[in-house]
Amino acid sequence: MIKDKNAVATEPDEREALIPWYVTGKLDEDERAAVEAYFEEHPEARKQLGLVGEEIDATLVASDAIDAPSPRMLDRLMADIDAIEGSQAAGGGAFARALKALTAWLPETAPMGLRLAGVAAALVICAQAATIGWFVVKQQVPADGYETASDSATTQSDGPRALVAFQNGARAADIAKLMDEVGAVIVDGPKPGGVFVIRLKTATMSQDDAAAAIAALQARGDIVKFAAQAR
């Protein structure tokens, strides 16, 4: 393998290095089999499934917490495009000369976007674009047809939350039964990597009870790929 400039001492077994993608379900059959063979040879490595789960949780929370950008971004983009197209159509004529004059106050090294934004502001070009919703939720339904509860459920806080990924071949009926057995309900997902957020139903559940419920999920390796308590 090529040496990574950020590397610390240990070089990984290639199969061990694939564990994050094993959890996110992004390996082909051969790679998945190789990782499973690695787990057979190194049972202690299964601990990493939980660690990867924690890392995924932290990454999702960190990215989801980022505030939306300005709702006027699309307006600005379209105005910039109008400026580009106008500039090209005008060629070396009067428009191009006017454009040059208008951008003269900006440094040559300013990013193109900034220069064009300046032009757009100066010419008050085309503000017709309606502001569109800033985000599109990708709400996939997995191949097994298992559907999740509504997003509004994620705002409930009456029970500890956990992250769970299910085995590719897990059946919806078996998942539903397991959720009943551990007293949990799916409240969000699938997140990137096929991860679901579940909520344990009992609000008064102690940390030990919550850990026991997670352990019960982890013990069902035929259905659950990994499970870890969330924040």
Add this chain to the structure above:
Amino acid sequence: MNDTGAMSAEDATDVDLISRIARKDRLALRSFFARYHMRLYRYLVRLTQNDALAEELVNEVFLNVWRKAGGFQGKSAVSSWLFSIAHNRAISELRKRTEESLDEAAAMAVEDDADTPETVSMKADKANAIRRCLDLLSTDHREVIDLAYYQDKSVKEVAEIVGVPENTVKTRMFHARQKLSVHLREAGIDRGWP
């Protein structure tokens, strides 16, 4: 496009949008923007750790898409092509802004954390500690984690976006996770690995 070369419905929609954008269809660009701008913005905020710069770069990337859609050859998924444009622009900007000094400052912050009340708080909230320690990783390490975990990219797709061989992606991810454990240990949390 998945690793077997088959095209998903999502990929097909992307390809259709890009071919329409290549014909200067503004409605297609609006649709493409709606599909990707939030994901792209979050990726760029995580990568640059600068909201204003990320917003500027998102605009630059979509302007690039408008200009270069006709040159898209379909060798990779549209989303990988899009993120690779964003990666290149962001890295170019970060180089200008002396990335190294920022990383050094972050490293110093960890060393100084040893016995502060903040460390105690981090111990009490492991999830929060992991999030904070992710921010302390180098740009390369933070990026590969974000692409794999948040953007749901395969090894091959991360390699296409970042422009390195697949083996480097695997190694980089492994070392990123090791480094995360090191930061957590410095903050008083032992994950038991490596």
